[in-house]
Amino acid sequence: MTSALLALLLSGASGCGTDYGSLPTYSAERRLLQMVVEVPAGTNHLQAYNPETSKFEPVQRAGLAQVVDYLPCPGNQGFIPGTQAGESGAPLPTLVLAETQPPGTVLEVLPLSLLTLDDAGQFRQIVLTVPARPSQQILPGITTWQALLDKYSGIRTTIGQWYQHQGRPGEIRIVSWKDEQAAEQAIRQAR
Numbered sequence: 001m002t003s004a005l006l007a008l009l010l011s012g013a014s015g016c017g018t019d020y021g022s023l024p025t026y027s028a029e030r031r032l033l034q035m036v037v038e039v040p041a042g043t044n045h046l047q048a049y050n051p052e053t054s055k056f057e058p059v060q061r062a063g064l065a066q067v068v069d070y071l072p073c074p075g076n077q078g079f080i081p082g083t084q085a086g087e088s089g090a091p092l093p094t095l096v097l098a099e100t101q102p103p104g105t106v107l108e109v110l111p112l113s114l115l116t117l118d119d120a121g122q123f124r125q126i127v128l129t130v131p132a133r134p135s136q137q138i139l140p141g142i143t144t145w146q147a148l149l150d151k152y153s154g155i156r157t158t159i160g161q162w163y164q165h166q167g168r169p170g171e172i173r174i175v176s177w178k179d180e181q182a183a184e185q186a187i188r189q190a191r
Helices: 001-014 145-151 155-164 180-191
Strands: 035-039 045-051 055-058 078-084 092-097 106-119 121-130 173-178
Touching: 035 045, 035 092, 055 092, 055 155, 078 121, 078 180, 092 106, 092 180, 106 145, 106 155, 121 180, 155 173, 173 180
Parallel strands: 092 121
Antiparallel strands: 035 078, 035 106, 045 055, 078 092, 106 121, 106 173
16 A cells, blocks of 8 residues: 555545444444554554544654554554553554554454553553454454464564564563453453
8 A cells, every 4th residue: 555545535534523432332233343554554653643633643652643663564553442441541542453544444353462562661462353254354263362373373473573663672572472362251251
């Protein structure tokens, strides 16, 4: 995707005014977990949904828009609506392994894993997911953590390094990877 097209997608989605924070955790029709894309796959520019402005805004670090000094995002980073993670009250973060989607895209997803990070002394959990719809899947037949590990043994390293590079060297470390049952439990606890 060209940078001009990505910029067009980002600018068009950021002003839509949809209140993504009020979406339900599970889709009404199919009762599947939902996620909202904030950072499209293939970019290094972090942004987050601001419920006060109903816009996707750059994540700030030391007063500057945060750009991850590493390879582009290996999936679409976002959040699970209707959840609160930890003391911050922010929604539970998620990463969906799928083709790039513009910010504001709402996808039905299947949880695969729960990644726990130590981010400068604060624990963060990220739910790793895949699209629920077969037509959106880039990893056909992967519906469990073990199946993902069996087929793509380096997945922990790839995704772990993406998150570790969101901070200064040594600031963010991997605490654990757990399976889909742990991910589902974390989602229930965050509701």
